[in-house]
Amino acid sequence: MLRIIFKNASQSRSKPQSCPFFSIISRSYSQLHSQIQRPSFGIAFDIDGVVLLGNTPIGGSSQALKRLYDDCGKLKIPYIFLTNGGGFHESKRASELSELLGVNILPSQVVQGHSPFKQLVKRFENELVIAVGKGEPAAVMSEYGFKNVLSIDEYSSCFDNIDPLAQYKKWSTKQEVDQNSTLKMKNIVYSQRVQAAFVVSDSVDWSRDIQVLCDVLRTGGLPGRETGHQPPLYFANDDLEYQAAFPSERLGMGAFRIALEAIFNRIHPKALEYTSFGKPSPSVFKNAETILSQLVSSLHHHLEAGNHGDAGSHPFKTLYMIGDNPSVDINGARQAGHPWFSILTRTGVFKGKENHAKFPADLVVDTVEEAVDFLLTKECSS
Structure with a gap:
C-alpha cells in the first residue's frame, strides 16, 4: 500500500x-448532455475533528x-x-x-452511526423499545418507522425512585407532558416488556442510564422483576474517544459501553450481549x-x-x-x-x-x- x-x-x-x-462539469447541463x-x-468525510470542532x-x-x-x-x-x-x-x-x-x-448525503437502525424496523416496528442518548433519540427512531418507542428520559420517569441520585441532580431531562400522556406511558411500561434498547447517541446521564439499562436488560424488559432473558441491545458506534471543541479527546459511546458491560457482568450471571454499528x-x-x-x-x-x-x-x-x-x-x-x-x-x-x-x-x-x-x-x- x-x-x-x-x-x-x-x-x-x-x-x-x-x-x-472540472471545466467541463462547471458548464450548464444543456451543453453537456451528450458529453x-x-x-x-x-x-466520504468524517465530521467531528475533520470539518467541524463543535459547531465551528x-x-x-x-x-x-x-x-x-x-x-x-x-x-x-x-x-x-x-x-x-x-x-x-x-x-x-x-x-x-x-x-x-x-x-x-442533502439528507441522503448524511450517514450517521444510527442510520443502520432503519434495517431493524420490520423486526421491532410495533414492539416497545427504548432509545438512549443526547439530542432526539426517540424522534429519530420514530421517523425511521418504530411505532412504540420511548426515550430513556420518558421511560425512567414512569418509575418512582428508579434513579436514586435524581434528587441530587441540578438538571432535569424530564419532558413536560400532560397527565393523560403520562398515564398512557405508565400503562405501557407496566404492562409491556421492553423488546430492545437502542443507544442512538452519547448518553447524557451515565449513572441513570446504566442503572436503568441494567434494570431493563437483566429482568427481561420489566424493571423491578426477577431475572429474565436479556433483550437485544444495539449501539450506534463503539468509539472510545472522539474530538470535540475541547483540546483533548472526549469519551465516546464505546467508553459508555465498556462501563455498562463491566457493571452488568458483575450483577448478572450471563455476560452482556450487544451489537455495535458504525465505523x-x-x-x-x-x-x-x-x-x-x-x-x-x-x-x-x-x-x-x-x-x-x-x-x-x-x-x-x-x-x-x-x-x-x-x-x-x-x-x-x-x-x-x-x-x-x-x-x-x-x-x-x-x-x-x-x-x-x-x-x-x-x-x-x-x-x-x-x-x-x-x-x-x-x-x-x-
Whole structure:
C-alpha cells in the first residue's frame, strides 16, 4: 500500500480549476448532455475533528466543500458525510451542516452511526423499545418507522425512585407532558416488556442510564422483576474517544459501553450481549459505496441507463475516506479494501507528525482542505 506524508502542503498543491474535467462539469447541463461523464471517484468525510470542532468549521472545510459544486451551486462531485455521531434525524443534521458549512447538503448525503437502525424496523416496528442518548433519540427512531418507542428520559420517569441520585441532580431531562400522556406511558411500561434498547447517541446521564439499562436488560424488559432473558441491545458506534471543541479527546459511546458491560457482568450471571454499528465495520463502507453510487445516479439521471448500468451500481475507480481517527476512519477504510483510499488529517484525534504506526493511512495531511486539494489534483491528472 502506498503511504505518502506531505510535510509541506504547498509542495502537493496545484490548480485543479485548470483541469479540463472540472471545466467541463462547471458548464450548464444543456451543453453537456451528450458529453458529460460520471465521475470515477467519490468522497466520504468524517465530521467531528475533520470539518467541524463543535459547531465551528475547521481546516478550510467550507472552502474545500464549495469546490465540489459548480458555479450554480449544484453538486458535481459525489460525497457523503460518514460519521459515527448522531442524535438527530439525517434531514435535520443535513440542514444544520448546510448552514454551518455554506453549501447545500442533502439528507441522503448524511450517514450517521444510527442510520443502520432503519434495517431493524420490520423486526421491532410495533414492539416497545427504548432509545438512549443526547439530542432526539426517540424522534429519530420514530421517523425511521418504530411505532412504540420511548426515550430513556420518558421511560425512567414512569418509575418512582428508579434513579436514586435524581434528587441530587441540578438538571432535569424530564419532558413536560400532560397527565393523560403520562398515564398512557405508565400503562405501557407496566404492562409491556421492553423488546430492545437502542443507544442512538452519547448518553447524557451515565449513572441513570446504566442503572436503568441494567434494570431493563437483566429482568427481561420489566424493571423491578426477577431475572429474565436479556433483550437485544444495539449501539450506534463503539468509539472510545472522539474530538470535540475541547483540546483533548472526549469519551465516546464505546467508553459508555465498556462501563455498562463491566457493571452488568458483575450483577448478572450471563455476560452482556450487544451489537455495535458504525465505523470501522466494513459493512459501513460497503453501504457508503452504495449510497455514493445512488447519489451519482441521481446527479446524472438524464443519462441513458443503458450506457451506465443499473442505478446504484456505478463502479468507482477510487473512494476517498477523509478522517481524523486512525482506529476508526483509517482502520475501516483499510479493512474495506479496494477502491477505498484513506486520508488522515491532523485536526482531530490524530495529531502526530508522522503516519499512525498501527493504522497507517495512504496519505497524511494537515487539513481537510489539503486532502481535497490532493484528490482533485490526482483525479485531474489521471
